[in-house]
Amino acid sequence: MAEKTGETKRNEPVRTPLVDIFETGEGIVLQFELPGIPKDSVKVDLDKDTLRVETTADCGKAAGGETLLREFDACNFTREFVLSRDLDREHIAASWSDGVLTLEVSKAAEAQPRKIPVTVS
Amino acid sequence: MSLLPKKKSDRTDSYPVLSLRDEVNRLFDDFFSGNWLGVPARGQWAPALDVSETDSQVIVKAEVPGMEAKDIDVSITGDVLTIKGEKKEETKKEEQNYHLMERRYGSFQRGISLPTSVDSSKVTASYGNGVLTITMEKKEHSKARNIRVKVE
Numbered sequence: 001m002a003e004k005t006g007e008t009k010r011n012e013p014v015r016t017p018l019v020d021i022f023e024t025g026e027g028i029v030l031q032f033e034l035p036g037i038p039k040d041s042v043k044v045d046l047d048k049d050t051l052r053v054e055t056t057a058d059c060g061k062a063a064g065g066e067t068l069l070r071e072f073d074a075c076n077f078t079r080e081f082v083l084s085r086d087l088d089r090e091h092i093a094a095s096w097s098d099g100v101l102t103l104e105v106s107k108a109a110e111a112q113p114r115k116i117p118v119t120v121s
Numbered sequence: 122m123s124l125l126p127k128k129k130s131d132r133t134d135s136y137p138v139l140s141l142r143d144e145v146n147r148l149f150d151d152f153f154s155g156n157w158l159g160v161p162a163r164g165q166w167a168p169a170l171d172v173s174e175t176d177s178q179v180i181v182k183a184e185v186p187g188m189e190a191k192d193i194d195v196s197i198t199g200d201v202l203t204i205k206g207e208k209k210e211e212t213k214k215e216e217q218n219y220h221l222m223e224r225r226y227g228s229f230q231r232g233i234s235l236p237t238s239v240d241s242s243k244v245t246a247s248y249g250n251g252v253l254t255i256t257m258e259k260k261e262h263s264k265a266r267n268i269r270v271k272v273e
Contacts, residue, residue: 022219036251065174069172071171098250099185099187100187
């Protein structure tokens with residue numbers, strides 16, 4: 001698992017979401033913080049080894065009025081990771097809750113830890 | 122008008138040099154705030170805010186993804202709005218093998234002085250998609266009024 005960086009092709013400002021990545025016995029879990037994005041605007045793509053999370057929310061002025069302080073530099077997010085070879089591309093589960101996208105990528109069968117029982121003869 | 126920083130200019134990522142500059146700025150910010158090595162110091166974070174104002178309302182938005190509404194506490198004392206809360210880390214993650222840990226957990230508190238007096242009995246707070254939105258009605262005397270200029 002490695003991060004892929006590079007220029008964005010989008011012509012509007014995008015942000016890099018904060019991510020937690022941790023390994024479990026069965027695979028890798030990625031948690032992306034995507035605050036303010038409706039669920040329907042979250043896109044997850046897998047192109048060969050590149051896992052891409054992108055949001056396409058409509059960022060029009062929500063309430064109008066005058067902005068006094070702005071600390072969110074953009075509304076949409078994008079970030080890419082390259083999956084390592086021992087991850088199973090066919091088994092990726094996604095879930096969404098309170099602005100956090102969770103992706104679970106299983107390890108390929110051959111990369112799963114195997115318990116080898118030792119028998120004393 | 123209270124002390125609020127000037128709003129950031131709309132910058133665009135179509136200039137790669139600007140996004141590089143942002144990236145470098147972020148590195149410096151992270152370093153000097155103690156968040157270097159990609160590991161944020163525990164219990165040291167404050168959500169990003171957006172504050173906007175209409176003729177009759179002041180709207181504050183805070184980015185607090187992954188929280189539950191019951192863990193957020195909003196209060197107004199005079200002209201100061203305080204947002205407090207605690208973002209709990211799922212305990213099952215503790216023993217896992219981390220590859221990257223950028224999200225911040227723990228308690229936070231952030232106070233902001235409001236640009237005008239608001240009616241503390243007419244405040245609503247809602248939480249959705251990881252964003253806390255607080256809508257406050259301005260007090261009658263601080264609402265914008267149009268004054269007609271008469272020609273004599």
